[in-house]
Amino acid sequence: MVGSTASNPAVADGLAVSVQGLSHSFALGDQHLPVLDHVDLDLRPGNFVAILGPSGCGKSTLLRLAAGLERPAAGRITADGRTINDPDPERVLVFQDPTLYPWRTVRANVGLGLEARGLLRTQRHRIDEALQLVGLEGFKEAYPHQLSGGMAQRASLARALVNDPRLLLLDEPLGKLDSLTRLSMQSELVRLWQEKGFTALLVTHDVEEAIFMAERIVVMSPRPARILDEIVNDLPYPRHRGDERMHGLRRRALALLGLDASW
Amino acid sequence: MAIAHGERARAPLAPASIKAAAGYSLPTFAAVIWFALGAVTFGWPQAQAWPYTLAFALGATGLGLLVLLSALLAQFWPPLAQRVRTGTPWIALLGGLFLLWEILTAKLALLPVPFFQPPQSLLEVFLEDYQRLGESVLRSVWLLARGYLIGAVAGVVLGMAMGWSPKVNYWSHPILRFIGPLPATAWLPLAFFIFPTSASASVFLIALATGFPVAILTWSGVASVSSAYYDIARTLGANSRFLILKVALPAAMPHIFVGLFMGLGASFAVLVVAEMMGVKAGLGWYLQWAQGWAAYNNMYAGLLVMALMCSGLVALLFRLRDRLLAWQKGLVRW
Ligand SMILES: Nc1ncnc2c1ncn2[C@@H]1O[C@H](COP(=O)(O)OP(=O)(O)O)[C@@H](O)[C@H]1O
Ligand SMILES: [Mg+2]
Numbered sequence: 251m252v253g254s255t256a257s258n259p260a261v262a263d264g265l266a267v268s269v270q271g272l273s274h275s276f277a278l279g280d281q282h283l284p285v286l287d288h289v290d291l292d293l294r295p296g297n298f299v300a301i302l303g304p305s306g307c308g309k310s311t312l313l314r315l316a317a318g319l320e321r322p323a324a325g326r327i328t329a330d331g332r333t334i335n336d337p338d339p340e341r342v343l344v345f346q347d348p349t350l351y352p353w354r355t356v357r358a359n360v361g362l363g364l365e366a367r368g369l370l371r372t373q374r375h376r377i378d379e380a381l382q383l384v385g386l387e388g389f390k391e392a393y394p395h396q397l398s399g400g401m402a403q404r405a406s407l408a409r410a411l412v413n414d415p416r417l418l419l420l421d422e423p424l425g426k427l428d429s430l431t432r433l434s435m436q437s438e439l440v441r442l443w444q445e446k447g448f449t450a451l452l453v454t455h456d457v458e459e460a461i462f463m464a465e466r467i468v469v470m471s472p473r474p475a476r477i478l479d480e481i482v483n484d485l486p487y488p489r490h491r492g493d494e495r496m497h498g499l500r501r502r503a504l505a506l507l508g509l510d511a512s513w
Numbered sequence: 514m515a516i517a518h519g520e521r522a523r524a525p526l527a528p529a530s531i532k533a534a535a536g537y538s539l540p541t542f543a544a545v546i547w548f549a550l551g552a553v554t555f556g557w558p559q560a561q562a563w564p565y566t567l568a569f570a571l572g573a574t575g576l577g578l579l580v581l582l583s584a585l586l587a588q589f590w591p592p593l594a595q596r597v598r599t600g601t602p603w604i605a606l607l608g609g610l611f612l613l614w615e616i617l618t619a620k621l622a623l624l625p626v627p628f629f630q631p632p633q634s635l636l637e638v639f640l641e642d643y644q645r646l647g648e649s650v651l652r653s654v655w656l657l658a659r660g661y662l663i664g665a666v667a668g669v670v671l672g673m674a675m676g677w678s679p680k681v682n683y684w685s686h687p688i689l690r691f692i693g694p695l696p697a698t699a700w701l702p703l704a705f706f707i708f709p710t711s712a713s714a715s716v717f718l719i720a721l722a723t724g725f726p727v728a729i730l731t732w733s734g735v736a737s738v739s740s741a742y743y744d745i746a747r748t749l750g751a752n753s754r755f756l757i758l759k760v761a762l763p764a765a766m767p768h769i770f771v772g773l774f775m776g777l778g779a780s781f782a783v784l785v786v787a788e789m790m791g792v793k794a795g796l797g798w799y800l801q802w803a804q805g806w807a808a809y810n811n812m813y814a815g816l817l818v819m820a821l822m823c824s825g826l827v828a829l830l831f832r833l834r835d836r837l838l839a840w841q842k843g844l845v846r847w
Contacts (some may be wrong), residue, residue: 317748339750349741353763353840363749365759391842413749 264295264449265340265417267316271325274311275474284474285311288325291468291477298443298450300460302503303470305478309453310346312475313419316451329417339363342415344423348406352395356381356405357390363413380408383438400427404435411442418443420452424459433491436463440487457503461496462489468505478506539601540584546608547577554615560622564638569633573611580604586743628809638814646799646818653784653795653822656712660719661780665773668724671730672772676765677757682732689728697722697779698786711791715784722783723776727769734768735761767841771835777830781823796822 269291275284285308293299303309315322318337321393327334329341342363350359360379364370381387384404396404403426420439426434440463443450454460460467467481481502485495504510546572551574554566576654587594611632617623619631639646674681697718708714713717746760788797796819 304711314744319744319747337747337750339748341748343744343748345741345745347741349739349745351742351745351760351763353766353838355840362751366746366749366751366755395840395842409745409749 262282263416264297264447265293265329266291266295266331267291267417267449267451268328268331269312269316269325270328272312272315272322272327273324273474274308274315274320274322286322287474287476287478289475293449293451294482296447296449297466298440298464299466299468300452300454301462301468301470302454302460302507303475304472304507305455307470307473308394308475309470310421311455313421313451315342316417316419317341319343339367339378339413339453340415341417341419342410342413343419344407344410344421346421346423346425348394348399348402348426350397350402350405350409352394354440355391355393356386356397359394359405360412361433362409369477376412377408381405383442384435402429403427404431407435414446416446417449417451420450422454423452425455432459439463439490440489444487457500457507458491460503461499462491467499467503469503481506516844527650531666533596539605540580540597543601543605543608544577544584546579546605546612547573547580550608550612550615551577553612553620557616557620559619561619561626563619563631563633565633565637566619566735568640569631569636573608576604612789616622627807630810634810635814635817638810642811642814646814648681649794649796649799649815650818650822652792653788653797653819654717654826656788656792656795657719657780657784660716660784661723661777663716664720664723664776664780665727668767668772668776669731671724672728673735673757673761673765675728675732676735676738677761689725693725693729697725697783701786701790705791711787711793715792717785719780719783722779726775726779727772730768731765734765737768738764767838770830770838773830773834774827777827785819791829 269289272286272289273284274286275282277283289312291299301309301312311320314320316327316334318334318341321335329338334341350356351362352371354362357377358365360380361370361374364373378387378390381390384407386401386404386408389397389401389405394405397405401445403423424435427435436459439450450464452460452464461483465483467483469478469481470476471478480500483496484497485493489496501510551570551572554573555570559566583593583597587597615631618629619633671681673683675685676682700718700721701714704714704718705711708717742760742764743756746756752762758786784795785797785800788795789801792798796815797817800812800819803809803815
């Protein structure tokens with residue numbers, strides 16, 4: 251497997267994640283809003299899986315369930331065989347909105363997880379490493395209102411990475427970035443994933459991004475989300491954006507999303 | 514009080530027309546007014562001999578010299594220049610008002626005397642009664658500080674608990690709704706009866722007046738914290754203690770400060786009444802004592818000192834807020 255880290259035993263291995271018959275719904279007023287419909291998905295440790303789907307279909311809900319922020323209406327998600335019921339710092343979610351705490355500096359925001367777990371004193375250096383990784387070394391003491399949208403998103407990425415997650419749940423984390431930063435962050439994330447060996451579940455609406463980054467691309471239907479199909483992308487890393495072999499994958503993904511007419 | 518939000522407003526600068534005249538001319542103008550005040554006070558014979566006339570004249574002249582001196586020093590020291598520029602128009606205006614006051618009272622004797630006396634008689638109070646005034650200030654501050662701190666802490670704790678626990682909210686919300694709008698002074702007769710000393714009763718009343726707005730605003734602050742803030746911390750391994758102290762509390766802090774400002778205003782009102790009715794000490798009592806003796810000068814002096822004390826305490830709270838909420842953009846300056 252590409253993401254394995256046999257060379258570096260100090261790094262935590264990825265979690266094995268299994269989504270089994272997962273259904274979920276919300277009460278919207280007196281209405282019943284089904285959001286996820288019998289979703290089944292398996293991620294082996296160190297997998298990088300992308301989820302593509304139309305807006306509002308339930309992708310973020312799936313990630314929130316995997317993070318343990320909510321309990322599913324039916325079915326379950328397991329991590330290394332244990333049912334996920336509550337949040338746990340080994341599964342970190344990078345939210346769609348950066349939601350940094352406005353009263354904390356960038357440094358203190360990134361250190362949030364370490365502080366919450368009482369590791370700030372021993373592992374403070376990791377904050378600087380994470381900030382360096384996302385290119386925010388110069389903004390440690392800045393407050394969130396002094397950052398651009400892209401910088402805030404990078405800070406929230408650093409806040410997740412500091413915790414050395416075994417499962418990284420990414421909810422359109424690069425959506426707010428300018429295109430240049432987005433491309434470099436995509437490569438950066440892939441490099442990180444290969445180096446650390448965590449399992450990654452990426453939600454994105456960007457077909458290119460999914461194809462460039464993931465080993466498997468799961469395409470979902472409009473709400474309530476079902477899995478339409480799965481595209482396996484076994485191109486070796488590091489990948490090249492201009493690779494001819496990506497054309498076919500792109501066409502298949504767009505066809506599943508009902509956008510093949512535009513191709 | 515919409516202090517916590519809104520546009521960033523610096524301390525207001527002098528209007529452009531006045532600024533254009535700044536440099537030498539405006540400080541000179543202000544100094545001349547104060548010199549004139551000194552000269553008029555000393556030179557113009559008065560119908561009635563007021564004590565401290567000479568001292569007042571000297572003081573006015575001295576202030577004029579001080580204005581000139583600081584304008585001169587400001588040439589070499591920029592921070593002072595800023596102060597001189599913003600302060601001088603006011604110093605000039607104050608000098609003019611004192612001049613008018615002096616002429617209308619001491620010189621022309623146009624105003625009825627026991628109520629309106631010249632500025633030097635105010636000086637007399639400060640110079641002769643400073644001991645009693647000073648003690649009154651200390652007693653007022655000490656009483657206020659105890660009541661305010663107790664009320665603020667209790668308000669924050671209750672508000673946090675209400676925002677956090679539905680059970681606490683269920684039981685305390687109706688009580689707050691029912692009793693909160695009652696002015697704390699309405700409890701005065703009862704409090705003086707129940708509490709062993711009038712001082713402890715006053716502390717309780719001040720705490721009550723402070724605690725109510727603080728509790729309500731803390732509660733509304735906690736209630737309006739975005740649930741995403743909690744989600745973030747929970748996925749990163751935070752426990753409830755962390756969520757309360759490191760997420761809910763700082764997130765609610767802007768609201769809490771609005772409550773603290775409202776509570777401070779309410780506590781002043783209760784302080785004065787409690788001192789007049791019960792404690793028989795402090796500035797409220799001083800005012801009443803002065804009125805009892807028809808010592809109008811002392812009353813004016815007491816009012817002036819009280820205004821200084823209250824605005825000083827408000828300024829202190831603003832300082833604290835600027836420190837704790839430095840992260841907020843668009844703070845109004847005090
Ligand atoms: N807490 C909630 N309460 C009610 N409806 C919700 C809630 N969260 C999400 N939804 C609804 O569920 C659907 C899926 O939401 P989401 O998972 O955020 O979609 P997306 O695929 O765009 O991330 C949307 O129609 C949304 O309105
Ligand atoms: Mg979403």
